[in-house]
Amino acid sequence: MIAIGRLNDSVWFDEPETSVDAESFTAPAPDNFSDFTVNTGRSFVCELELCRLVGPSAVGFTNERELILESAGSDGERFVSRLGTFLGDRPIRTLRRSAPSSSIPIITTPVFPLVPFFNQYYYHWIAQYLPKLRMLELYESQTGREPQLLIPEDPPSFVVETLSLLGYGSDRCIEWNGKETEVDRLVISNFNIHSSDLKLFEYSRRDYQWLRETVLSGNEIATNRDGGKKIYISRQQSARGRSVLNYDELMEELESRGFESYVMESLPIRKQIQVIADAETIVSPHGAGLTNMIFSEDATIVELFPESYISPYFYFLANVLGFEYEYLISESEENDLIVDIEFLQTVLDDAST
Numbered sequence: 048m049i050a051i052g053r054l055n056d057s058v059w060f061d062e063p064e065t066s067v068d069a070e071s072f073t074a075p076a077p078d079n080f081s082d083f084t085v086n087t088g089r090s091f092v093c094e095l096e097l098c099r100l101v102g103p104s105a106v107g108f109t110n111e112r113e114l115i116l117e118s119a120g121s122d123g124e125r126f127v128s129r130l131g132t133f134l135g136d137r138p139i140r141t142l143r144r145s146a147p148s149s150s151i152p153i154i155t156t157p158v159f160p161l162v163p164f165f166n167q168y169y170y171h172w173i174a175q176y177l178p179k180l181r182m183l184e185l186y187e188s189q190t191g192r193e194p195q196l197l198i199p200e201d202p203p204s205f206v207v208e209t210l211s212l213l214g215y216g217s218d219r220c221i222e223w224n225g226k227e228t229e230v231d232r233l234v235i236s237n238f239n240i241h242s243s244d245l246k247l248f249e250y251s252r253r254d255y256q257w258l259r260e261t262v263l264s265g266n267e268i269a270t271n272r273d274g275g276k277k278i279y280i281s282r283q284q285s286a287r288g289r290s291v292l293n294y295d296e297l298m299e300e301l302e303s304r305g306f307e308s309y310v311m312e313s314l315p316i317r318k319q320i321q322v323i324a325d326a327e328t329i330v331s332p333h334g335a336g337l338t339n340m341i342f343s344e345d346a347t348i349v350e351l352f353p354e355s356y357i358s359p360y361f362y363f364l365a366n367v368l369g370f371e372y373e374y375l376i377s378e379s380e381e382n383d384l385i386v387d388i389e390f391l392q393t394v395l396d397d398a399s400t
Contacts, residue, residue, distance in 0.1 A: 163199065293388075
């Protein structure tokens with residue numbers, strides 16, 4: 048596995064960032080969240096010559112067939128345990144017997160890979176992959192080169208829309224077809240791990256501030272928080288569960304407090320960002336829609352968990368962003384919630400004081 052630090056003049060580091068310490072978080076949290084580690088690394092971007100990309104996730108290998116771990120999620124043990132996810136049916140031992148360059152495609156322009164190794168990846172795309180583009184800007188300013196972005200084949204609309212909002216049109220993108228390919232210049236930035244399995248979360252407040260400011264300022268997305276907009280992110284149409292079984296009762300209470308309900312996956316990304324940017328209070332079952340809190344300036348987050356599934360992603364994200372955070376654990380049927388309305392009233396009253 049390659050040691051990025053040995054690359055000398057081909058690596059550029061960001062200024063150190065103030066560390067994130069979970070012990071300093073003041074928001075209430077379920078007891079098991081203390082089992083997780085949260086920290087901030089030092090961002091970097093580097094350029095490697097004559098590399099190969101392999102498998103469905105475009106994993107990088109140097110010309111000497113060393114694994115470029117930052118292209119494979121940064122954790123060696125997870126990479127080894129999930130080789131099929133990263134490399135498909137290609138055994139890693141065959142990489143040292145790869146075909147000669149003359150028999151595989153070659154990309155002669157610099158390439159910056161953004162191919163997630165997750166199946167459902169809205170959260171990961173927004174919170175882990177888009178922030179990499181901040182370091183790509185550093186690379187471009189240092190070298191004068193503009194790499195092509197390597198994105199998933201037939202990408203979801205949110206990939207195309209968010210890249211467009213950041214100024215990257217189709218002319219800057221190449222769709223990855225999974226076939227082994229050689230690249231003259233591979234540009235790699237650090238990969239911040241967000242994993243409940245690894246019990247490790249690496250966040251950068253600087254990344255998220257950059258992402259919010261770049262999207263809002265570059266696209267004339269006006270914000271108006273004077274009215275203290277309150278929103279509920281509905282999962283009633285989600286195929287992955289965590290819908291609210293007593294939804295009508297829930298909405299009667301929320302609407303009496305001035306909340307509006309939104310189904311985020313039914314809205315274009317630009318509209319999702321507009322809704323969140325204007326929000327003062329966001330209530331939602333645990334789910335990817337909460338990722339959009341990154342585009343809020345200063346929101347109060349109220350997360351609803353089914354007792355069958357309690358995960359720390361948005362607790363940590365809210366705290367890193369400096370937001371007020373409350374939660375409610377609900378009785379559940381499978382992964383769907385039955386919200387205790389009286390308990391919710393107490394939580395909302397606490398959040399408004």
